[in-house]
Amino acid sequence: MKITPIKLINSNALQKNKNNYVNYPNYNYSTIQADCINFSGKNKKIEYKIPFKIYYSNPFQDAKAGLISPSDLPKKEILEYSKYFLPCPCCGDIMIPPQLMDTIKTKITDSPIDSIELLKNFQNFMHPVEKQVFRILEMNNKKYPNLNFHDILKKKYQRAERQLVLQQMSILSDIRLFSRDNLTNEHFNKVSEIIEKAVNKIFNKDNNETFSRKLFIEEIESFSSIIEIQKYDPKYKKALTQIVEKAYTLPTSYNSIHAFIVKYAKNKYTHKSIAERLLSGSEATIEHATPEYLGGKTISSNLINECARDNHSRRHDDIIQQIREHPQMPDNMQKHIDKLIELSKRNKVNKSYITEIAMTYYNLSKGLIDVDLSKLWINSKNSKNQNINKQNKNQDRTSTKAERREIRKLKIKRKKAEKRKYITTSKNSYAKRIIKTICKR
Ligand SMILES: [Zn+2]
Numbered sequence: 001m002k003i004t005p006i007k008l009i010n011s012n013a014l015q016k017n018k019n020n021y022v023n024y025p026n027y028n029y030s031t032i033q034a035d036c037i038n039f040s041g042k043n044k045k046i047e048y049k050i051p052f053k054i055y056y057s058n059p060f061q062d063a064k065a066g067l068i069s070p071s072d073l074p075k076k077e078i079l080e081y082s083k084y085f086l087p088c089p090c091c092g093d094i095m096i097p098p099q100l101m102d103t104i105k106t107k108i109t110d111s112p113i114d115s116i117e118l119l120k121n122f123q124n125f126m127h128p129v130e131k132q133v134f135r136i137l138e139m140n141n142k143k144y145p146n147l148n149f150h151d152i153l154k155k156k157y158q159r160a161e162r163q164l165v166l167q168q169m170s171i172l173s174d175i176r177l178f179s180r181d182n183l184t185n186e187h188f189n190k191v192s193e194i195i196e197k198a199v200n201k202i203f204n205k206d207n208n209e210t211f212s213r214k215l216f217i218e219e220i221e222s223f224s225s226i227i228e229i230q231k232y233d234p235k236y237k238k239a240l241t242q243i244v245e246k247a248y249t250l251p252t253s254y255n256s257i258h259a260f261i262v263k264y265a266k267n268k269y270t271h272k273s274i275a276e277r278l279l280s281g282s283e284a285t286i287e288h289a290t291p292e293y294l295g296g297k298t299i300s301s302n303l304i305n306e307c308a309r310d311n312h313s314r315r316h317d318d319i320i321q322q323i324r325e326h327p328q329m330p331d332n333m334q335k336h337i338d339k340l341i342e343l344s345k346r347n348k349v350n351k352s353y354i355t356e357i358a359m360t361y362y363n364l365s366k367g368l369i370d371v372d373l374s375k376l377w378i379n380s381k382n383s384k385n386q387n388i389n390k391q392n393k394n395q396d397r398t399s400t401k402a403e404r405r406e407i408r409k410l411k412i413k414r415k416k417a418e419k420r421k422y423i424t425t426s427k428n429s430y431a432k433r434i435i436k437t438i439c440k441r
Contacts (some may be wrong), residue, residue: 011150071352073300075135077284082284082305085341090310090322092332095284096125108275115275116141122279127309130278132257149270153261160261165202167251167258168211172198175220175246184238187227191243196217199340213250220247254281254309281309289360301356304336319364330369333361337371344376351376 029354083097096104107118116138133153140152147155171193179191194216201211215393224240253260264274282288287306290296293316312323323329337358343349 006190023212029038041100065145071300071350071356073303073350073353074416075298078300078303078353081283081340081343084343084348086284086305087332087335088307089283089304089308089333089336090306090314090329091127091327092335093127093282093307094125094329095305095307096122096279096282097284100387101279108272108407109161109209110148112141112152112271112273113145115271117150119275125282126278127254127281127307129254129257131262132258132277149274150264150269150271151264153274156261157265160258160265162250164256164258164262168202169199169255171246175243178239178246179243182236182242190223192219200290216250217244218246220244232390235384253262253277254313276284281307283308285311286310289316289319289357289364294318300353301360304357304361319361319368320368323365323368330365330371333369334371341373341375 011104079098083099084094085094085097085287087093088095094226101385104118104122108115121135123131123134137149140147140155144152149155155370176192176195179188183191195218198211198216201209204210221244222246227240231368253263263269264277269277284305287310288296289302289303289304291314292298296302310326317325325330337354340349340354344351344354355373358371358373
């Protein structure tokens with residue numbers, strides 16, 4: 001756990017202690033007050049007097065001890081934070097605020113050329129599969145300007161279906177072989193039966209009964225839940241879970257371009273719905289850290305912004321399972337929290353909420369998501385810290401003119417890069433206009 005100084009009585013402290021937070025894993029108290037610190041060796045006693053006071057605080061402990069008052073934010077207000085273009089805590093991609101998504105939806109027309117022009121502005125918000133699909137649509141739109149998105153996907157259907165079936169069959173065969181080697185005969189036969197049914201649907205000639213990934217997973221799950229697990233050893237139990245996990249690796253329109261094309265080339269999807277779908281997975285939604293299904297409450301400490309794709313594909317997983325599927329999640333959570341902290345400096349985000357949500361994820365992930373909150377307490381706009389900033393500036397003056405120029409250039413470069421990253425469409429005046437009006441609200 002990272003411990004953070006929350007109050008520096010004497011600003012000299014920072015000069016002497018540049019890395020102004022310490023890692024102190026076995027720390028049990030909420031705050032300590034240090035006038036001096038004694039270091040005792042075996043033979044001699046050395047005393048260091050430190051001429052300043054530092055209060056160390058562990059925000060997690062503070063929250064537990066009730067020292068940080070709960071933010072009690074309504075769900076709507078937390079979702080409102082997304083208008084500042086937060087990175088998704090799960091995948092790290094910048095999310096589209098719901099207000100912007102609504103505006104985009106109203107602008108999508110039945111004209112393929114207009115849709116391409118509109119979506120081009122928001123390309124950088126798309127997830128990888130959607131981006132690939134968009135490129136196909138864009139290329140084909142140049143060749144066949146009159147074909148709508150649905151018709152273009154239909155042209156690509158056959159090839160995509162072949163690729164998709166290959167992917168699906170390889171996973172189904174894997175499940176079957178795994179069951180043969182790890183389950184009893186009776187259970188293997190049952191799994192084989194479910195797979196046989198699925199294969200028949202995949203190769204079905206009429207369109208009345210097509211294969212559904214969701215139904216297949218449901219069948220596998222209900223099969224493994226019926227088995228009286230007490231009768232078997234833990235290894236057997238693990239094998240059953242592995243089968244369910246394998247079933248979940250079947251491609252979806254969110255992770256396979258072939259699955260996307262096959263799904264949306266079918267009749268019920270219109271041009272407009274496909275255009276919307278290219279962005280809808282990136283829309284910010286409210287995620288319950290502990291799912292409602294598992295008893296999670298709709299209170300601010302349990303709510304976080306997450307992209308629609310990751311929210312919906314999470315099912316009822318707990319956080320540990322979610323991290324297993326998204327190994328980058330601890331890093332992305334840090335990105336999310338850093339952005340919230342940056343906003344809290346401008347009083348756009350409630351500070352207590354940041355601590356609460358960090359604590360929730362720390363607890364639920366059993367310490368795997370251990371974000372650094374030290375920035376929450378430093379460089380804030382109070383006078384003491386301004387003092388520190390001044391001192392830092394003075395330190396800068398010791399460098400040569402050329403070095404200072406170099407630093408200035410780098411700073412400008414970094415600022416520009418950040419702008420590009422967060423408002424990825426800033427080059428385009430139209431997107432910029434929409435984004436600006438939403439940010440103002
Ligand atoms: Zn995401």
